[in-house]
Amino acid sequence: MPSAGNEEILKTLMFGVKTQKPRTKNKTDTAGEDALRIRILPEGIQDIHGESAKNIVVEDEGVDILKGHRLTTIENPHGFVKQQEQQDKKAEMIKEVRRMNAILTWGDTIPDPIIDFDSPIFPDQLVQNIKEFGIKEPSPIQMQAMALMMEKRDLLACAPTGSGKTLAFTAPIIAEIVRIKKLDKYSGGGKLLSIVLEPTRELAVQTYRQFLKFSQGLEVTVATLDEQEELAKADVIVGTPKKLVELLPSLSLKWLRWLVVDESDRLFDNISNKKGKNNETFRSQLGTIYKACNGKWAKKAFFSATFSQEVEKWCKESIVSLAIVCIGERNVANSNVVQELVYTGSEQGKLIALRNLFLEDFNPPALVFVQSKDRARQLESWFSSLKPAIPYAIISSDCRQEDRDAALNGVRSGKIWALVCTELMGRGLDLPAVNLVINFDLPTTIVQYIHRIGRTGRAGRKGRAITYFTQSDFKYVRPIASVIRQAGFSVPEYTLSLNPIARKEKKEIYRHAIKRKNIAAPRVYNDFRNMIIQQGNTYLETIIGRDTYGAASMTVMGCHLFLSR
Numbered sequence: 001m002p003s004a005g006n007e008e009i010l011k012t013l014m015f016g017v018k019t020q021k022p023r024t025k026n027k028t029d030t031a032g033e034d035a036l037r038i039r040i041l042p043e044g045i046q047d048i049h050g051e052s053a054k055n056i057v058v059e060d061e062g063v064d065i066l067k068g069h070r071l072t073t074i075e076n077p078h079g080f081v082k083q084q085e086q087q088d089k090k091a092e093m094i095k096e097v098r099r100m101n102a103i104l105t106w107g108d109t110i111p112d113p114i115i116d117f118d119s120p121i122f123p124d125q126l127v128q129n130i131k132e133f134g135i136k137e138p139s140p141i142q143m144q145a146m147a148l149m150m151e152k153r154d155l156l157a158c159a160p161t162g163s164g165k166t167l168a169f170t171a172p173i174i175a176e177i178v179r180i181k182k183l184d185k186y187s188g189g190g191k192l193l194s195i196v197l198e199p200t201r202e203l204a205v206q207t208y209r210q211f212l213k214f215s216q217g218l219e220v221t222v223a224t225l226d227e228q229e230e231l232a233k234a235d236v237i238v239g240t241p242k243k244l245v246e247l248l249p250s251l252s253l254k255w256l257r258w259l260v261v262d263e264s265d266r267l268f269d270n271i272s273n274k275k276g277k278n279n280e281t282f283r284s285q286l287g288t289i290y291k292a293c294n295g296k297w298a299k300k301a302f303f304s305a306t307f308s309q310e311v312e313k314w315c316k317e318s319i320v321s322l323a324i325v326c327i328g329e330r331n332v333a334n335s336n337v338v339q340e341l342v343y344t345g346s347e348q349g350k351l352i353a354l355r356n357l358f359l360e361d362f363n364p365p366a367l368v369f370v371q372s373k374d375r376a377r378q379l380e381s382w383f384s385s386l387k388p389a390i391p392y393a394i395i396s397s398d399c400r401q402e403d404r405d406a407a408l409n410g411v412r413s414g415k416i417w418a419l420v421c422t423e424l425m426g427r428g429l430d431l432p433a434v435n436l437v438i439n440f441d442l443p444t445t446i447v448q449y450i451h452r453i454g455r456t457g458r459a460g461r462k463g464r465a466i467t468y469f470t471q472s473d474f475k476y477v478r479p480i481a482s483v484i485r486q487a488g489f490s491v492p493e494y495t496l497s498l499n500p501i502a503r504k505e506k507k508e509i510y511r512h513a514i515k516r517k518n519i520a521a522p523r524v525y526n527d528f529r530n531m532i533i534q535q536g537n538t539y540l541e542t543i544i545g546r547d548t549y550g551a552a553s554m555t556v557m558g559c560h561l562f563l564s565r
């Protein structure tokens with residue numbers, strides 16, 4: 001156990017691991033205290049690490065790879081019989097590191113975790129860049145996944161939202177490119193060495209920026225798939241499967257070292273959200289890419305915060321010598337996020353709850369999730385009528401790319417307090433400042449819920465998530481309520497015993513969102529209605545003549561007044 005003196009350090013390090021918690025404790029005030037840590041090391045590990053770490057040399061294409069030290073490389077410096085004793089001690093330490101950081105692994109000969117960025121295994125400039133961006137030590141997923149990637153192992157990795165998975169693959173890829181480009185054959189560049197796939201363009205750009213950040217001052221060229229003229233000289237490309245499939249014929253993949261599939265459970269999705277016959281799903285696109293990345297050196301790494309059994313099964317069956325690493329329990333919400341489930345009765349009730357929240361208990365910026373772009377428009381109109389006004393923006397697939405970028409920049413700079421968004425923004429998005437996630441419309445799956453609320457509470461920060469539900473959500477709320485209860489937060493007791501929906505219906509709501517009452521602000525709604533009525537009136541007037549029309553409309557108005565009394 002860490003000593004009391006270390007408490008302060010541990011607080012800042014609470015990041016990346018979910019620990020066991022009492023199931024029913026209401027933790028509204030204490031969330032996160034014991035939940036997440038960046039990295040915890042057992043006492044004495046530094047001695048072992050420092051005392052006997054040794055350079056390792058691995059042959060690849062006739063050259064040495066970067067020399068690095070790891071916990072595994074311990075040897076008795078004097079060649080004494082103590083070796084066995086030392087190895088046992090080392091094995092115990094490694095076990096302890098994994099236990100304390102909830103690192104679970106599966107597969108043959110898993111390398112020991114890398115406990116420090118300060119290691120000759122990484123180029124100095126990379127380590128300097130990482131530190132310059134305020135990252136002091138690897139998170140649990142980084143410790144284990146980086147070690148596996150540095151050993152060029154095919155990998156399936158799962159760790160909570162906001163726990164640093166991006167750097168877990170970015171750093172080894174950069175290190176590998178730097179190493180490879182020292183070889184004569186590769187020195188001029190122009191050979192594609194890595195591909196990273198993301199489900200949306202926003203995430204691709206976000207990951208691309210991470211690459212730029214961490215490869216500053218190094219000879220690494222990164223491009224997104226939107227920059228076609230840059231592709232020919234790129235060492236790494238980042239993009240969506242759809243775009244990559246289009247560009248595959250123009251790319252040479254024979255030098256490829258890494259295909260990284262981020263948000264891998266999403267990219268295995270076999271459901272097309274669009275109507276029509278020839279809509280390619282993410283899975284079919286991924287299949288095409290996977291087949292194309294069949295070069296001699298190509299390794300695959302799959303990352304996600306949620307673990308689908310289907311992905312795991314597929315990887316185990318298709319990849320020889322696969323390694324799996326999982327941080328903490330599978331498919332649980334980030335425990336740095338305080339979670340609330342609020343019954344609002346009706347759609348109108350949600351608006352009242354939201355208004356009260358803004359007036360009384362609001363710590364911006366917030367992401368407000370709705371189930372569709374129509375709902376986003378409706379809520380936008382409500383925001384536009386809000387007094388006092390809240391600076392807001394909207395992102396849905398309808399928005400132009402410039403508007404999406406402007407909205408995200410607005411949240412980053414603090415100008416936007418509430419971002420109304422659809423599922424498009426539910427995954428991967430890293431806006432560290434976000435304090436609050438509001439599920440205005442109930443997420444339809446646990447996976448969706450985990451990713452949405454994971455937009456807050458990132459990198460060890462605290463976050464809050466509020467989920468509204470109404471009478472029409474009774475059929476769907478139970479799984480979400482169970483996840484919240486499991487994380488140690490209170491939920492209305494009856495939500496845990498509501499009847500779950502049938503499997504068939506589950507698929508249906510994935511395709512067609514739940515029908516909900518319009519929440520557009522009356523002013524906008526009335527303007528629209530008045531416009532329609534006026535156009536209809538003009539049309540009627542021209543068809544049936546002004547007098548007949550006048551008499552008819554008086555009668556209709558009279559009936560309307562009588563009925564609405």
Ligand SMILES: Nc1ncnc2c1ncn2[C@@H]1O[C@H](COP(=O)(O)OP(=O)(O)OP(=O)(O)O)[C@@H](O)[C@H]1O
Binds near residue numbers: 134135161304429432
């Ligand atoms: N070792 C670290 N220490 C502190 N902060 C870190 C560390 N590694 C990454 N971060 C920061 O944590 C934040 C979240 O990282 P990242 O976006 O990689 O999370 P993720 O695990 O991919 O989350 P998600 O599953 O939601 O996509 C980023 O702002 C990143 O800069």
